[in-house]
Amino acid sequence: MAGETPLHLREPGPDPETQRQLIARILASKPFKRSQRQRELLEFLCRQAFEGETKDVHEQAIGVAVFGRRPDYDTSQDNIVRVHVSELRKKLEEYFKQEGADEPWLLEIPRGNYAPLMTPRIAPVAEAVLAAETEPPPVDVPRSGVQLAAIALLSVACAGLFLWNLQLRQQAKAPPSGLNPLWQQMFTANRETDIVVADSCLSFYTDMVKHPVGLQDYLSRKYLLEDLSKERDPERRKSLEMLMGRRYTSYADVQAVQYIAQLATIHGGSVNVHFARDYPTRRLQTSNLVLVGSKRANLWAELFDDQLNFQVEYEQATGGNVVVNRKPLAGERPVYSILTRDADVRDSLAVVAFVPNLQNTGEVLLLAGTGMSGTEAAIDAVVSRSGFERLLAALPASAPGRVPHFEALIRSHAVGGAAQTFEVLAARLIQPAAKSRN
Incomplete structure (x- = not known):
């Protein structure tokens, strides 16, 4: 059905009967027995989210249905829903720490929306299960390697947090003044714009386990449950679990958020920032989208593979990224x-792609580099007016007016790790036929 989320993109979760039983146990628990209003609120939210009555749960609808407010009441003046949902989150946390400590599924309401989600609880693998299984061959990563990996991980994590805080404290480097036609299409009155930043922990994780992770397994965290159940080294298992319990992104992603937020102000729009691991699939239909990072760290990008000729791919053998040109034209590789070449001067590659969303109802901008300097160059190519004009000039001729859907392979020249200049190596228009999702 048109406009409906494909089955494989829906939020993963338990079967309906398991959902109902979990909700019933929560409602009968001590934290909820004393508050009829909290029970009514949770029942309403779960009914809307899990029984498919609506595609989203809005504050105004909650106020009317649960708290008896008028349909036209002003949510900016009456915060009853926000107050009660905040209290509901606390009660859910209390339940899963106490009476529901052994529940295999968690029910949570992510901050920023009102739609409950059920996610599997990630717990250490039971020692009894491990002991009952056949002892596998020794892990090929030596103990010292695990320790070094953990130290490196913590160092990068601390550096990431430091850079994030430093960047937020510095005065922003404003993009050039004037309207950018690309962002005039990305910021529209009838659609929100979401920025999804890369999950740097995921790329570290795939380095450690030496196998890729698919989007569906990533959303359900099935990959982690399976890998932890197979891992026999307690130190390594703890490192894997700790790693995927954190949420770190790169400095380039921080820059992207900063610059795009400024562009939103210039163009009269607004942005919502999401971590890749937490992005709700339902928003793919309702929002314009900016995906920062290659699919190795931002798996949402793989949804658009079939629209793209240029794709950033990771080579396990070399431990590096390359750009694959699926249908080379004359003179292309x-x-x-x-x-x-050396520690201070190096080049990097990036792909900038502007494509329709999966239902042809909105826009998606993908910014993926083979390294951080490449991602920075991709960002500069779209947030800088002069950079985007250079990008447009390299595209094949198209009808005047709106910015056409396109993809471009660019090469950046970096000094000291900062992207300084870029050139367009190849570009394609994405033809209307490629947009059909029927």
Whole structure:
């Protein structure tokens, strides 16, 4: 059915009967026995989210249905829903820490919306299960390697937090003044714009386990449950579990958020920032979308693979990223890669793609580099007026007016790790036929 989320994109969760039983146990628990209003609120939210009565749960609808407010009441003046949902989150946390400590599924209401989600509880693998299974061959990563990996991880994590806080405290480097036609299409009155930043922990994780993770398993966290159940080294298992319990992104992603937020102000729009692991699939239909990072750290990008000719791919053998040119034209190479020349001066590659969303109802901008300097160059190519004009000039001729859907492969020249200049190596228009999702 048109406009409906495909089955494989829906939020993963338990079967309906398991959902109903969990909700019933929560409603009968001590934290909820004393508050009829909290029970009514939770029942309403779960009914809307899990029984498919609506595609989203809005504050105004909650106020009318649960708290008896008039249909036209002003939510900016009456915060009853926000107050009660905040209290509801606390009660759910209390339940899962006490009476529901052994529940295999968690029910939570992510901050920023009112739609409950059920996610599997990630717990250490039971020692009894481990002991009953056949002892596997020794892990190929030595103990010292695990320790070094953990130290490196913590160092990067601390550096990421430091850079994030530093960036937020510095005065922003404002994009050039004037309206950018790309962002005039990204910021529209009838659609919100979401920025989804990369999950840097995921790329570390795939390095450690040496296998990729698919989007559906990523959303359900099935991959982690399976990998933890197979891992026999307690230190390594703890490192994997700790790693995927954190939420870190890169400095380039922080820059993207900063610059795009400024562009939103210039163009009269607004942005919502999401971590890749927490992005609600339902928003794919209702929002314009900016995906920062390659699909190795931002798996949402893989949804748009079939629309793209240029794709950033990770080579396990070399431990580096390349750009695959699926249908090379005359003078183009099938694979583009960069060899590091020295520590201070290096080049990087990036793909900038502007495509329709899965239902052809909104826009998606993908910014993916083979390294951080490449991602920075991709960001500069779309947030800088002069950079975007250079990008447009490299595109094949198209009808005047709106910015056409396109993809471009760019090469950045970096000094000291900062992207300074870029050139367009190849570009394609994405033809209307490629947009059909029927």
